[in-house]
Amino acid sequence: MNNDNTIISVDNLKTYFYTNERCNKAVNGVSFKIKKGRTLCVVGESGCGKTTLGKTILQLVKATAGEAIYDFEGEKKDLNQLSDKEMMKARKKLQIVFQDPHSSLNPAFTIFGSLQDPLKKFGVKSKAERKKIIGDLLEDVNLRREYMNRYPHEFSGGQRQRIGIARALSVEPELIVCDEAVSALDVSIQAQVLKLLQDLKDKRNLTYLFITHDLSVVEYISDRIAVMYLGKIVELADSDDLYQDTLHPYTEALLSAIPVADLDHKSDRIILKGNVPSPIDPPSGCPFHPRCPKEFAKCSKVIPELKKYIIDGREHYAACHLLDQK
């Protein structure tokens, strides 16, 4: 299982935040693998822990427990345990694109100014060379080279996102975490940026961990999907499998909410009762049970584990007691 092109393997990752005797279990035992060159979409509502997951993998936030094993050209190491020197090398391979185009770039610097520091750090010594590299990057994201001399406020949201992508690409990473990278953009611009991300992935053989709450985006870009709820993964499968054979009630509800542009389509939308509970005080047993239309006695008592099911010969994971009864 370890030799089949898996670039990162996350095992029982936990990130807890402690404040004033309260414990926020943002990421509460998450496991998955991503293969090189594929896109894993992590989906869920706000507060389910997906952003924290991305930050933990990138070591922007310290993991409390668990492993995130990355494949460094054959050598497998746990990201959480790297020495400072090793971490420095790892930073080249792992990058992140953020959500908010308004705060993702330093307003006090030109684009060149913002983008050159990472290059300087990773050894590009001459200014001329940095200019060339940054110019090339801007062109790769369909912007003009001259833009590097402008300030962030002179650009639109979509352009700023593309600059953010260029920045992430500048150190030639292998894995890019896209944290709601298109959520703050207009729908038409979203399509633009998503297409760009796909092209870049193919051209540069990248791997994406794409975090989003927007299922229509997921449909377009994902190879594999993980559905998160309150810090845990409740369903994990390849995209087609997830849409065809939805196993978890929460996933069903999410999928039913995707707007369909067809006047004849009648909405079978499943509306969930209640709100997402706080991760500080999660419900007992299955975290979803208070809102689940299909819950029964066991659900409030025992936490369901993420189990593997084989459907049509392919792996499909889900955490729901209902499935034990099949």
Added chain:
Amino acid sequence: MLLIITFLIYGGLELTPGDAVSYMVSPDVLANISPEKLVELRESLGLNDPFIVRYFNWLGGVLQGDFGYSLTSGVSISKIVFDRLGATLELSIAALLFSSIVGSVFGTLSALKRGSIFDHVVTIFGMVGVSIPRFFFALVSILIFSLTLNWLPAGGRIFPGYDSFWDRLPHLILPAIVLGSTMTAGVMRYARSSMLDALNKDYIKTARSKGIPEWRVNVVHGFRVALTPVVVLIGFRLPMLIGGSVVIEQVFQWPGIGKEFVSAVKGQNLPLIMMIAMFSVLAVLIASFLVDIFTALLDPRIKLD
């Protein structure tokens, strides 16, 4: 926090040149003592002990009311402080009243007449008030009201008990107004902005729509709400009062702690300097504590933490 400060104060005290006995013991005792007795005395006071022990001895003494003796006059410091406290309090309270009343009245009036000439003039007056050095303002007012017009005395204070309050008042007016002048500008600004906030709130509009006459709306509802932050900020103004009184008391020769402090600095009278400094810190800390309490009382939305 307070502990650390007392520690530092004591450190400063230690810097006093000469024998520590000179300010720890009453000069009457020292005048007649023999050299052998002096050595015994120093031993009993623990002056040969390490720093920490001496610090705690001193602290214990302070808590019991023994503040040492002034280097220059030999009078016990506690006597000096408590004798002058009344004068300073009188001046401070008068200044506080003046600035609070004038400030809030003008501030709310400005808010009501927002944008008018009145508003602009008052605002500029406020800015002028903050820019003029207080002692200069004092000098000018002495020149005008005392020396030229002869309306008010140029300084000093009649001791309470000697004459009626009305006899004492003329002495109080100028220093109080001058001391309060800088704070008035701040109060005005605050009153104005909080009044503006209050006037825009929905319940004011509701009151108006109910047909309550305009003046009642403004005075009863708006003013009361606008007043809350002003009252609360009294605590914040206390440090300014203490600092300002140092200069003002000197100019007006007002026999308070501030004037005493200035003389102490001029005379390099470290024990007195340190003690007064410590008291002022105590006053500030008590004041902010009181501010917290009052805030919680007046505004039920704020919880006491």
Added chain:
Amino acid sequence: MAKHRKSKLDKKMDEIKRKEEAGLLGGESYNRAINKFKNNHLALLGLILFSLILLTSIFAPLISPYKPGTIDVLNRLKAPSLSHVFGTDQLGRDVFTRVLFGGRISILVGLGSALGAAFIGVLIGSYAGYKGSWIDKIFLRISEMFMSFPRMILVLMLVSILGQSLWNLIIIFILTGWGSVYRMVRSQMLSIREEEYVQALRAFGLSDFVIAYKHMLPNAIAPILVNITLSTAMFILQETSLSFLGLGVPLNIATWGNILNVAQDLNVLRENWWIWLPVGLIISIFVFSINFIGDGLRDSTDPSQQG
């Protein structure tokens, strides 16, 4: 029908692309702040007055034929005249000259202390504010300690311990002033820390110093400038008060406050108004103008007032 809709969408995309090319879709620039300042008439007036007084002080030797220390007892206590614009004091020194030269020292103390306090406050606050943890806690406690004293009392206490001299005074002012700058920079850092570009810098593994000082600090400059301006005014007032009492700059050096020192004598107050009245007015006007400039700066750089 579908084709019509498609071309409408195409047109919209082209329009967006065109605007992007022209750089028209951006937000504000900081020329806006400068424009706002220019439109603030009071601030401009302040700037003019300030420059006037500042320049006359700097060019003092060129303006006045006298030296500030020249004693001419024969001509003592003369009222203003053509040869002595502000008259002479009790030692026969030309008051106008003393005011000009005194301005140099007073402004030096005011501005120097404000800059010094800002420097230290920024130095410590940037790193401590960004990093948090024990560094921040310690300095916060230290600044709290300083702030528990009423300013005047703290300053005088330090004067009595350290001794009276020009440089001691500046040092003392810096010691009492760094705390407020520190708190301000710190709170700026706390909010900027959450911005995404800071997280991106961390994702690149850039060092904390580089992030805090090179990338975050430039975005926190505006309130620091306002603080420096208003602090200068405050320090000038403090120096004048202290020197007036004879406890600030030693009396042998002319400063605005020292000149006023003689006014403690009621006789001088009444009879020799030219010695103290003009100086006091000049101090007031100067501080006044600085306050206007500071207010103007604050208004023009306040993000909540934009738009």
